[in-house]
Amino acid sequence: MAGVSVAAEWQLLYNRYYRKPELYQMQWKQVDLTRNKVACAPFGGPIAAIRDDAKIVQLFAESALRKLRIFTSSGRLISETVWKNPGGRLIGMSWSDDQILVCITQDGTVYSYDIHAELINTYSLGKECFESSVVECVFWGNGVVCINEAFGIFAVPDFKNHRAVKLADCNLEDLPHCIAVIEPQYTMSGNVEVLLGVGDHVLLVEEDGVQQLGVGIGPLQKMVVSRTGKLLASFTHDGRLLVISTDFSNIIFEYTSLLVILCATVYDEPIILIPECDGVRILSNTSMEFLHRVPDSTVSIFQIGSTLPAALLYDALDHFDRRSAKADENLRLIRSSLPEAVEACIDAAGYEFDISQQRTLLRAASYGQAFCSQFQREHIQEMCKTLRVLNAVRHHEIGIPLSIQQYKLLTPSVLINRLINAHNYLLALRISEYLGINQEVVIMHWACTKITESLGIPDASLLEILLHKLKICKGISYAAVAAHADKNGRRKLAAMLVEHEPHSSKQIPLLLSIGEEDTALVKATESGDTDLVYLVLFHIWQKRPSLEFFGTIQARPLARDLFINYAQCYKHEFLKDFFLSTGQLQDVAFLLWKESWELAKNPMASKGSPLHGPRVKLIEKAQHLFSETKEHTFESKAAEEHAKLLRIQHDLEVTTKQAIFVDSSISDTIRTCIVLGNHRAAMKVKTEFKVSEKRWYWLKVFALATIRDWDALEKFSKEKRPPIGYRPFVEACVDADEKGEALKYIPKLADPREKAEAYARIGMAKEAADAASQAKDGELLGRLKLTFAQNAAASSIFDTLRDRLSFQGVS
Structure with missing residues (x-):
């Protein structure tokens, strides 16, 4: 009997059943669809309504003040706002895919509202729509096509970028009978295409051309493109319904349609059809219904006289509830088809809007599953979970009447976002938790x-x-x-x-943006993240005066050290100001000295007078600062001498016209002077910098040897007894490969060992042996023998002398 009562509500069209369950009794009051412009969003979305200003307002019937009102699909008011009508008459409105209400007025102004009737954005379709009023518009998911009084066609392909595009001129003399749009995603060009019903044919209008299609097919009164963009449903002037491919290559004549079902029940009030992916919602002043095809699983269970496994399983549950033995008989009949029957009951439950019917079908599935070991229990659990979500959002207080197919296409995450946007937070939170999102x-x-x-x-x-x-x-x-x-x-x-x-990386930038710089610096230093510390430092640096900035970082060692490291590389002047503000004079001096050396790397630094040039000035400043502190006496003296040396070196370069003195050492300066023959300058440097006699002798000996001035060297050796002895003279001559000159000084060596080694270096074996024997050093004789290893005669001399020393040692 239950099957009979369920199927009695169906209507048969050819070989398919359709049904039209009521989703809601509308909660609104005194909303007359004939007197309002209405826009309904798909996927059980909101309904926007505003009084049609083309209709006459009855005296005292309602307020002359127009309001834009937004309702749920159950008719519960979500929000409203006064419509100020700034752009002339409202031509059309529609919901975008992301549930933004788009309204277009006569002057081509586009207004965007959210679900709470808050104005989001306003922009214009352009000058031509402003000058020649918009008269009609056709919306699709995220775009719109408009026609103005001058028969110009304009498209906004995407509401997100607001760019209006003018399509090709059709040379129209009258407005078309009807308009349809093929969305960009379904066209070969990727651009929007517009179909215009004109005369007995259709014009296909694109941005760069117009094409005539279907000559003789019209006049067409209505056209609608399918969701896939492949088919066109049209209604002719003589009442025929045509289904045509959008390229008009194939025409299917249908003499009846879903309208037959709608007309089977007489509506004594206006209705609005809301297309959905699996049917159509029917909105009237008092109710919301859903016309859709009855699913195959539901037909298999409830069709009158059905003996399919699913129907027998459903009946078996009824018999079981009434404690009838017929339940067992039904189960035996369908035992081999039990998994199929269970699956059908689960599937049918998903398509039901009536909760009690859902529950009964799921009980039937669970009853059958108990006798079916092969069936996976998770299927029933998943359907239960889905239906709990759907039933929650279908509740009249929420008013989102999603079918299971719409829910799957929309996805749970999008549904949750829509609940959030509608401020249904508690339900969104519970569904997120329930689904593990x-x-x-x-x-x-x-x-x-x-x-x-x-x-x-x-x-x-x-x-x-x-x-x-x-x-x-x-x-x-x-x-x-x-x-x-x-x-x-x-x-x-x-x-x-x-x-x-x-997370410091999120916390600190925000603290800076709200003006909490000191707190941000504390948090950054506590985190130990140098990048974050630098972020705060640079921010404070730009915002605060220098002295205040210095005071801020001085008390925080990490921030101070990081600032110093950075400033040493890139901001010397600022760093000097910091050191001066904190009394660190020696650090300023070191910076100045470092700058002087950096300046020396510049090729232009050697030109001009360093006495008055930037390098000497920097060093003099450094010397002055060093002298202010007792702990840096050495550095002060060094800086003073450095400046003095630079002056002398510059004078030498001016005198000699050779850039070879600046930045060389004192010793190199003396040596270079002697090599150039400028002994007076060398002596001046010696005197100025108190060069010791020993150091002076070493420098002069090797300098004279470098220029091979042997007479001057010999004269220099005779001025007085050299404080360094004669060994440097010998080495200088030997290094210059002047054995004869070396012989002038070897006899003067006081140490016989040095004398022996000196003779050996110039190849005089006998003299070396005699000197070594005077030293009575057997080990020395052995080493010298190795020097003359290639000379047998010389080797024997060293052996003889060593033997003699050994004998004397024994006796």
């Missing part, structure tokens, strides 16, 4: 909305409310909520919120 998006949106709407609540009280909910999600971004608070002018609340942000 991250709840952060729900909590974040709730928190931001709470801040916006709670202007009268004190910061401390609001913080407590927010923290109570925010702690639900681990890892939630407190910084993002704080940023929203700051954007809404609640800087104190933002500062309190950001204190709870555990």
